Amino acid sequence: MDRIKLGLAGIGKIARDQHVPALAASDDFELVATASRHGRVEGVTGYVSIAEMIHACPQVEAVSLCTPPEGRFEQAMTAIRAGKHVMLEKPPAATVSEAEALAAAARASGVTLFATWHSRExxxxxxxxxxxxxxxxxxxxxxxxxxxxxxxxxxxxxxxxxxxxxxxxxxxxxxxxxxxxxxxxxxxxxxxxxxxxxxxxxxxxxxxxxxxxxxxxxxxxxxxxxxxxxxxxxxxxxxxxxxxxxxxxxxxxxxxxxxSNDEYPRLYRRFAELVRSGESDVDLRPIKLVxxxxxxxxxxxxxxxxx
Structure with a gap:
C-alpha cells in the first residue's frame, strides 16, 4: 500500500521530539514537506506557510498541525478547503467553537479530521x-x-x-x-x-x-x-x-x-486508518471541560x- 504524502506544520519542540521521529519510522506516511516560519527538518523541503506548501507541493495529501492553538483555525481551514486530510495536535483549537467549525468543514469537504489526544495512547x-x-x-x-x-x-x-x-x-x-x-x-x-x-x-x-x-x-x-x-x-x-x-x-x-512510550506512532497509525476508511475522529470532551x-x-x- 502506498504511503500517504504528508506535510508537517509547525517545526517546534513537539514536532522535533515526537512527530518527526514517529513519521521517520512510519510505514503509513511519507514526510514530503514542512511549513514553519522558523523551523526546518533536514532533507525535507520547507515552506513558510501551509498555503505556500500546498500551492508548491500539490502532492501533499494530508497535513499534521503542530502549531500553537491560537491561529491554528485558519491554518487547518486552509488545508481542509484544499481537500487535505488534517491531524491536529492537542488541544485541537483555541476554542470549542473553532474545533466544531473545523469538524463541520471537514465533513462538507469530504476529508478526514483527527483531533488527537496523545496521552490516551x-x-x-x-x-x-x-x-x-x-x-x-x-x-x-x-x-x-x-x-x-x-x-x-x-x-x-x-x-x-x-x-x-x-x-x-x-x-x-x-x-x-x-x-x-x-x-x-x-x-x-x-x-x-x-x-x-x-x-x-x-x-x-x-x-x-x-x-x-x-x-x-x-x-x-x-x-x-x-x-x-x-x-x-x-x-x-x-x-x-x-x-x-x-x-x-x-x-x-x-x-x-x-x-513503553508509543503514543505518537499509535496516533499516526490511527490517522492512517481514518484517512483510508474516509472517517474522522473529533472528540471534544477534554477541551469542553477546560x-x-x-x-x-x-x-x-x-x-x-x-x-
Missing part, C-alpha cells in the same frame, strides 16, 4: 478503561504537575491569551479521564492562579462529578524535581493507580504493569512569572 490507558468498565467508581484524584521551564522553555505563547497555560498539560489528564471513566465528567467548581503579568494560569484546581463519584483535580506548572502525572480511582474492588502519564498501571492484588472550568473558576492573581 499511553501504554496502560486502555487496560485501565477495561478494568473500570464494570466497577462502581467511588472517588477519583488527578494530580498533573510538571515544570513549565523544563517542558516549554521560553514559550511565552503558552501563558498568553489562547495558550491554555497549565491546561496545556492538564488537558492530557482530562483526555485520559474522559477515556477511562464510565460516566461523564461535569465541572462543579474551579480555582485558577494567574500571574499578574500573564493571561493564563500556572496552577488550577477543579472539582468534578462523574456519576456519583467526586473527582478532584490539581494542575501545577511549577513543580521542580520529579514530575507527577497520576490518576487514582477508588472503586468497589480497590484502588486503581495510573501513573507516569498513563504508562504504568497498578491494580489491587496484581503486579505493576509498565509499557472551557467549563474557565467559565466557573475563581481567578486568583499571583506574583509575576518570568521564564
Amino acid at each position: 499511553a501504554a496502560e490507558v486502555d487496560a485501565a478503561r477495561t478494568w473500570l468498565a464494570d466497577r462502581r467508581i467511588d472517588a477519583v484524584r488527578i494530580r498533573w504537575m510538571e515544570n513549565i521551564r523544563q517542558w516549554h522553555p521560553g514559550q511565552d505563547w503558552i501563558l498568553a491569551a489562547g495558550g491554555f497555560g497549565v491546561f496545556d498539560p492538564g488537558i492530557n489528564a482530562l483526555s485520559i479521564a474522559t477515556r477511562i471513566l464510565p460516566q461523564p465528567l461535569v465541572v462543579l467548581h474551579a480555582t485558577m492562579d494567574v500571574p499578574a503579568n500573564r493571561a493564563c494560569p500556572l496552577a488550577a484546581a477543579i472539582t468534578f462529578r462523574s456519576g456519583e463519584a467526586a473527582v478532584d483535580a490539581c494542575f501545577d506548572f511549577l513543580q521542580t524535581g520529579g514530575q507527577t502525572w497520576d490518576i487514582e480511582v477508588d472503586t468497589d474492588a480497590g484502588m486503581l493507580r495510573l501513573t507516569h502519564g498513563g504508562s504504568r498501571l497498578e491494580l489491587p492484588g496484581e503486579p505493576l504493569v509498565s509499557g 472551557a467549563d472550568a474557565f467559565l466557573v473558576a475563581e481567578r486568583r492573581v499571583t506574583e509575576p512569572f518570568e521564564f
Whole structure:
C-alpha cells in the first residue's frame, strides 16, 4: 500500500521530539514537506506557510498541525478547503467553537479530521478503561504537575491569551479521564492562579462529578524535581493507580504493569486508518471541560512569572 504524502506544520519542540521521529519510522506516511516560519527538518523541503506548501507541493495529501492553538483555525481551514486530510495536535483549537467549525468543514469537504489526544495512547490507558468498565467508581484524584521551564522553555505563547497555560498539560489528564471513566465528567467548581503579568494560569484546581463519584483535580506548572502525572480511582474492588502519564498501571492484588512510550506512532497509525476508511475522529470532551472550568473558576492573581 502506498504511503500517504504528508506535510508537517509547525517545526517546534513537539514536532522535533515526537512527530518527526514517529513519521521517520512510519510505514503509513511519507514526510514530503514542512511549513514553519522558523523551523526546518533536514532533507525535507520547507515552506513558510501551509498555503505556500500546498500551492508548491500539490502532492501533499494530508497535513499534521503542530502549531500553537491560537491561529491554528485558519491554518487547518486552509488545508481542509484544499481537500487535505488534517491531524491536529492537542488541544485541537483555541476554542470549542473553532474545533466544531473545523469538524463541520471537514465533513462538507469530504476529508478526514483527527483531533488527537496523545496521552490516551499511553501504554496502560486502555487496560485501565477495561478494568473500570464494570466497577462502581467511588472517588477519583488527578494530580498533573510538571515544570513549565523544563517542558516549554521560553514559550511565552503558552501563558498568553489562547495558550491554555497549565491546561496545556492538564488537558492530557482530562483526555485520559474522559477515556477511562464510565460516566461523564461535569465541572462543579474551579480555582485558577494567574500571574499578574500573564493571561493564563500556572496552577488550577477543579472539582468534578462523574456519576456519583467526586473527582478532584490539581494542575501545577511549577513543580521542580520529579514530575507527577497520576490518576487514582477508588472503586468497589480497590484502588486503581495510573501513573507516569498513563504508562504504568497498578491494580489491587496484581503486579505493576509498565509499557513503553508509543503514543505518537499509535496516533499516526490511527490517522492512517481514518484517512483510508474516509472517517474522522473529533472528540471534544477534554477541551469542553477546560472551557467549563474557565467559565466557573475563581481567578486568583499571583506574583509575576518570568521564564
